[in-house]
Amino acid sequence: MTNNDATLSIRGLTKEFVTPEGANFIALDGIDLDIVPGEFFIMLGPSGCGKTTLLRSIAGLEQATSGEIWLGEDRIDRLPPYLRQVNTVFQAYALFPHLTVRQNIAFGLEMEGKKASSAEVKNRIDEMLELVGLGDFGTRKPSQLSGGQQQRVALARALAKRPNVLLLDEPLSALDLKLRRGMQTELKRIQIESGITFVFVTHDQEEAMSMGDRIAVFNKGSIVQLGTPRELYSEPTNRFVAEFIGEMNFLTVTLDGGMVRTAGGNHIAAEAFLEPPTGVGTVTVGIRPEHLRVAEGGTFAGEIIASQYVGTDLRLCVRTGPEEEVWARVDANYTGPSSIGDRTALAVAPRSARVVRA
Ligand SMILES: Nc1ncnc2c1ncn2[C@@H]1O[C@H](COP(=O)(O)OP(=O)(O)OP(=O)(O)O)[C@@H](O)[C@H]1O
Numbered sequence: 391m392t393n394n395d396a397t398l399s400i401r402g403l404t405k406e407f408v409t410p411e412g413a414n415f416i417a418l419d420g421i422d423l424d425i426v427p428g429e430f431f432i433m434l435g436p437s438g439c440g441k442t443t444l445l446r447s448i449a450g451l452e453q454a455t456s457g458e459i460w461l462g463e464d465r466i467d468r469l470p471p472y473l474r475q476v477n478t479v480f481q482a483y484a485l486f487p488h489l490t491v492r493q494n495i496a497f498g499l500e501m502e503g504k505k506a507s508s509a510e511v512k513n514r515i516d517e518m519l520e521l522v523g524l525g526d527f528g529t530r531k532p533s534q535l536s537g538g539q540q541q542r543v544a545l546a547r548a549l550a551k552r553p554n555v556l557l558l559d560e561p562l563s564a565l566d567l568k569l570r571r572g573m574q575t576e577l578k579r580i581q582i583e584s585g586i587t588f589v590f591v592t593h594d595q596e597e598a599m600s601m602g603d604r605i606a607v608f609n610k611g612s613i614v615q616l617g618t619p620r621e622l623y624s625e626p627t628n629r630f631v632a633e634f635i636g637e638m639n640f641l642t643v644t645l646d647g648g649m650v651r652t653a654g655g656n657h658i659a660a661e662a663f664l665e666p667p668t669g670v671g672t673v674t675v676g677i678r679p680e681h682l683r684v685a686e687g688g689t690f691a692g693e694i695i696a697s698q699y700v701g702t703d704l705r706l707c708v709r710t711g712p713e714e715e716v717w718a719r720v721d722a723n724y725t726g727p728s729s730i731g732d733r734t735a736l737a738v739a740p741r742s743a744r745v746v747r748a
């Protein structure tokens with residue numbers, strides 16, 4: 391559907407802001423990144439980590455302090471925004487309230503400068519309405535649409551220009567949870583059907599995991615890990631990612647000649663580790679809640695201090711020592727002791743624990 395065959399390459403991109411106090415603040419710290427054609431790429435990170443700044447730099451709405459941005463063979467970081475073959479959908483997706491859905495989509499096309507015939511414009515609008523599932527809504531005004539439908543019009547308007555790359559900055563954050571889930575599925579479908587590269591910014595890890603082909607996890611202006619959702623979940627390279635993607639118990643342990651002893655006084659067997667830690671000293675061990683199950687004689691024995699039934703599973707928090715608590719996700723149909731105050735024991739699944747770097 392598009393001539394989308396250009397890799398978006400970011401090289402050593404740095405952005406410094408001067409704060410009102412006159413200090414330099416580094417919002418982006420030497421970002422290197424290649425986003426391949428047709429990819430659904432996610433930039434994920436907490437508030438203030440630089441996601442919007444990077445997106446605005448790619449769009450040309452922000453001038454980077456140093457570094458380069460390339461789209462295929464073309465260096466684009468010095469081009470004005472309208473010459474960059476990229477298009478942006480922002481969180482506040484400002485549709486024109488006095489125009490119909492069709493007129494809103496046409497607006498983007500007519501602004502392009504190069505004259506398209508009215509038949510071409512009509513066909514293009516029909517195609518876009520079909521793509522976003524709004525074939526019957528062309529004559530409505532934005533006020534006559536739901537939030538999710540308005541979001542899809544904004545998307546259609548941005549896609550109508552056939553950009554090489556579509557930049558989306560938290561476009562779903564205004565929608566309620568249910569609508570948001572539906573739009574995530576829609577967006578993924580639209581991305582695959584259109585073949586356009588999507589660069590999607592979010593601070594919601596579940597949203598990132600559900601749509602992204604690859605995810606770059608940002609913290610304080612840098613990429614801390616880049617990988618597929620599966621890689622980030624199963625092989626987080628540091629504590630920040632392990633904490634940000636999914637849930638994980640962190641335990642301070644001391645190592646002594648093959649013995650792994652937690653601060654709470656529990657011994658974790660070598661079999662519990664993918665790679666058993668060696669040497670002597672103190673490290674942090676991470677264990678996902680779903681890798682713990684109730685088992686008599688299990689590693690972590692103690693009193694249940696929280697018990698939450700969440701439909702899909704039962705979440706138990708067990709005090710396993712002084713200042714040591716461990717969360718487990720057990721089968722929702724589990725009928726053994728599971729009330730606050732009950733005693734239980736948790737076993738660690740084989741090869742599921744890992745040493746986590748700070
Ligand atoms: N014009 C500016 N002057 C000074 N600092 C700025 C400016 N714009 C952004 N910043 C700072 O740069 C950092 C990154 O901002 P950015 O908007 O990129 O964050 P973000 O990751 O998009 O966060 P959020 O998830 O909250 O949208 C923030 O600490 C912000 O305060």
Ligand SMILES: [Mg+2]
Binds near residue numbers: 441442443
């Ligand atoms: Mg932002």
